[in-house]
Amino acid sequence: MDDKGRESGHLMLITPERVFYAGLLGRPRQRCSGAFHVYVAIRGGLRLATEGAIEDFGELAVVPPNLRHTIASDYRSVICVLIEPETVCAGAFDLLARRLSGTERQVFVDRIRAAYEQLQHQPCGGDIVSATFDIMCFGEALPRRTVDARVVQAIAQIGRFSGDPVTAASCAAEAGLSVSRFLHLFKQETGIPFRSFRAWKRARHLLHFANQDLNLAHLAQEIGYPDSTHFSHSIRRFYGLKPRAIFSGSRDLAIYRSGRANAGDSGWTQEAG
Template sequence: MKHERRDSNRDFDHGSGHLMLISPERVFYAGLLGRPRGRTTGSLMIYVSIEGRLKLTQNGRCDEGLTIATVRPNVPHTIESEFRSVINVTIEPETVTPAALEQLIQRVSDDGPTLVERIRGAYHQWRLEKRRGGFTTQEFDSILLGEVLPRRPLDARIVAAIARLNVFSGPAVTAADCADAINLSQSRFLHLFKQETGISFRAYRAHKRARHLLHFVNDDINLAHLAQDIGYPDSTHFCHSIRRFYGLKPRAIFSGSRDLRIYRSDASDGAQLVTA
């Protein structure tokens, strides 16, 4: 059953301050964190406190008293906050050169307070705006990071496969589908995909499938139908995958996102982000 996503850029109560900007390459989320549990995503994660301090546990190490923290892609971690809400900036690693990602991680370590001020400033401006979506990756990076991250060069055939995986509603995309579309054998395609992106096709698809959930989190929707619509074989796989990626059950995510305003990069009105 295909779910028709409604326009979620309705007039929410701005008092909650909960909002999300989402594109295939980036996510900015400011909202409820939920109970701290382990999570593992395929993205580079930058957490920024809205108020109070953060506590990050990863690789057997616990860091407390933080206002900003980074987690590399595919690293299990737990994030806790003294405040109920948190800011999370998500960067898809296949869209940025590995060297640039490393430099950004180092920059957080070396110049964290400046980035905190910049990211919080953008958030406080966006929460007051009545606007629709429409933004580019370059605008997103410039406003939040003060620089445009250099793009990772990818084989055009892998770019085409990624575009198929970034469609957030519809039948599950298989390696065979992608290989056939670009006239490669499946084994050759799988090798090329990992060589270009640094991650296996299966792990990449699992990450993108869980990420697609974000497009629907403020919808009133049957979760079993949603699981099918974004490519999961059944509700059990859906629940297990979402809990692994986000540390929360799907129902908890939806419950905490009822007043979340969502702005997408695919808006037809061509609105632009403004600098904070």
């Protein structure tokens, strides 16, 4: 572990399709992420509150994508595993959530805590594929979603975070489709509307810079936000924290990045359009 995370134990492993975070939780405010979340307490327990549900308490909490929730911890730091929903077969999250919340819960708590210990002492070097990440956290690889090649191409465009803003019109033109047909295909293949997908990926990209001393207004422009107000509102909606609070709480966070998502060159399982 580098000097930033050595004393605090705070770390984050980021891959194109997964994130493993162990660090400060921040004040318990409502958040609504685009990823599937598994929270695990480092010590004590967690309190999860979701809309229309009774507050749950335990060492592990599961939150599906795009569900508004508040998470609080007995201890100031927490482990959080994020999985991008478009990378996993439909129905796989429901099955995983049932296992995580059922009789195997303690097994998963112990496994994810062990993964944290492993990352503290032996950070992953180079690229880590999603299957390896899943085995480390869950004991098995999650089944991959097969995605139309034209949608894969659009996802790659969104993930570059450079140049002109990526629009549905530009992606549709490159795919040789009308905008309406492209939007339908994108949601059909990923399970997520195009605009929601793009907004989440932009906010997720912020994680790569969380422990750096940067001008936030400049960063907002660089990753595609039209202005600082839009940037602040979007980040607070997804993470429940203002951008400045995220950066302030991440100064001692060690960040490790992996460039590959899957064993293939693109990181995606594709099907011909």
